[in-house]
Amino acid sequence: MTPRKPDAVPFTRVLTIAAAEFEQAVRSRAFLAGLLAVPLLMALAFGIQALTARRDTSERRFAIVDRTGVIGPVLVEAARESNAREVSPTGRRTGPSFLPELVTADTQAPDALRLALSERVRTGDLFAFVEIPADVLTAQAEAPHLQYHTEYPTYQALPDWLRKEVSRAVADRRLASLGADPTVARRLLEPIPLDRKGLVVRTTSGEVSVAEKVDPVRAFAMPAITMFMLFGLVMASAPQLLNSVIEEKTSRISEVLLGSVGAFHLMLGKLLGSVAVTMVLAVLYVGGGLLIAAQADYFGFIQWGLLPWFALFLVIAIFLYGAMFIAIGAACSEVKDAQGMMMPALMLSMFPIFLWLQVAQNPDSPMSVGFSLFPFAAPYLMLLRIAIPPGPPAWQVVLAVAGAIATTVAMVWAAGRILRVGLLMQGKTANYREMWRWIRAK
Structure with a gap:
């Protein structure tokens, strides 16, 4: 009788255990649920992000306390243009509406004005209010900060828009005070586009290849x-x-x-x-x-x-x-x-x-x-x-x-x-x- 190889039986049983584990796993409901759950969750996450990325169509009414006397009207016009851009050709709104309200800052003390506007925010009459300091137009080593007040500090669309538009309006005013045309100066100061490309090589024909744009x-x-x-x-x-x-x-x-x-x-x-x-x-x-x-x-x-x-x-x-x-x-x-x-x-x-x-x-x-x-x-x-x-x-x-x-x-x-x-x-x-x-x- 030929003796059995010592490693043959254990190896066969290893494969048997592996096959049993595989069959038990793939036939279980947990496997099928996990198999479908991951792609479904990914598709759901991407779908929700795609649907909600541009679905903030609410009206954000805010007050502007303009202590410069000139930036406030510029923000009102910029808000009108921004609201017009957020409307699709079919007339459907695709983004939030910013509705500014200019507040005269000379009639009340600063603390009393802040308290009154804060009460309006609490009652829902305003979403937020922003204070533009008077010395924001003067070029200094450290520029004064805008003061943005709201009950919803995690909402970023309005403060980001305010920061961008106020910065642009202040820059235009400073350039105009220096005798420069703000439109021309802004065009001159635009960042130069940069294309990311790979390296070139010499082909078999002796020519230098064209660098491909990096995706x-x-x-x-x-x-x-x-x-x-x-x-x-x-x-x-x-x-x-x-x-x-x-x-x-x-x-x-x-x-x-x-x-x-x-x-x-x-x-x-x-x-x-x-x-x-x-x-x-x-x-x-x-x-x-x-x-x-x-x-x-x-x-x-x-x-x-x-x-x-x-x-x-x-x-x-x-x-x-x-x-x-x-x-x-x-x-x-x-x-x-x-x-x-x-x-x-x-x-x-x-x-x-x-x-x-x-x-x-x-x-x-x-x-x-x-x-x-x-x-x-x-x-x-x-x-x-x-x-x-x-x-x-x-x-x-x-x-x-x-x-x-x-x-x-x-x-x-x-x-x-x-x-x-x-x-x-x-x-x-x-x-x-x-x-x-x-x-x-x-």
Whole structure:
């Protein structure tokens, strides 16, 4: 009788566990709900923003206390022109209406006038009132401030409009006092447009190529979308392994499983099943993103070379963080016990997201390079740096991938040793010190 190869049966059982985990996940209502919830929530968020971006059509009545005597009438005319621009050709209003009211400042004391106008704001007769100081027309090292009073300090449209229009009116008055034509001077002071373009190269025919204009979506939005999609996929899959382990532990299914397969193989099967589920989600979400890019005429800007890196870092992140959550689940007896132990793991998995903007703006800084080489942040930040042209040097990519793989192997090994002891413990939740002792135990 030919002896059975020692590794054949465990490997077959690992695949069986992975297939069972995959089937259980994809057939659950939670999977279908999560599959539909993310794109629906994104579509709902973008839709609401698109509908409400220009839907503030309310009337904002405000008072102007003009102590210069000349800026107030200019603001009244500017408000009339602004209100006219906020009407579509069909007659529908597309923006707020600013309705100014000039208030004579010489008839009352300043404090009494402010109190009277504040009472009108409280009763709803006014939305706000603004005070323009008399010395605003004189050019000084430190210009006087406008005083804007309202009960709604978070509303930005009116104070932003006032700041812009008063600044323009004051500038025109100062230029006119110097004998310059404000219209000509404003045209001379307009900022020069700037086009962002790439570098030129010499073609095979010996000619110098034309520099292409850099698209801001391709340069900034696409890398961010790629990284956040990776983060969303990891967070949708890896934490679920913790609940799976705790459920098997409380229902004593884990004891049956450990009777036919080792703890390491059990964990490996769960990780492979989670990777398979995540890959299904990735295909669906990436495919949906490609369709959206095609509809928005950005299909030609997609960096197809990112797809292999995306898949590689996705697999690494699932194994890395999945093993971490499996270890926590094995050390806990109930879900409520795991909530406190999950916080360090969640912070470790989320902290690269807090750095993405700094890394995107300066991908070659020492901070960006250092954090992108850190194994727990490498799947996110190195992918972000790869997506931003011209990309990091090859040695940094190799070092980040090697460090992340080595850390993943160590985490999977450590989680396997924790799982070996933790699954057989009932009614007691271990702390991190005990988990470290389980890892070191022979």
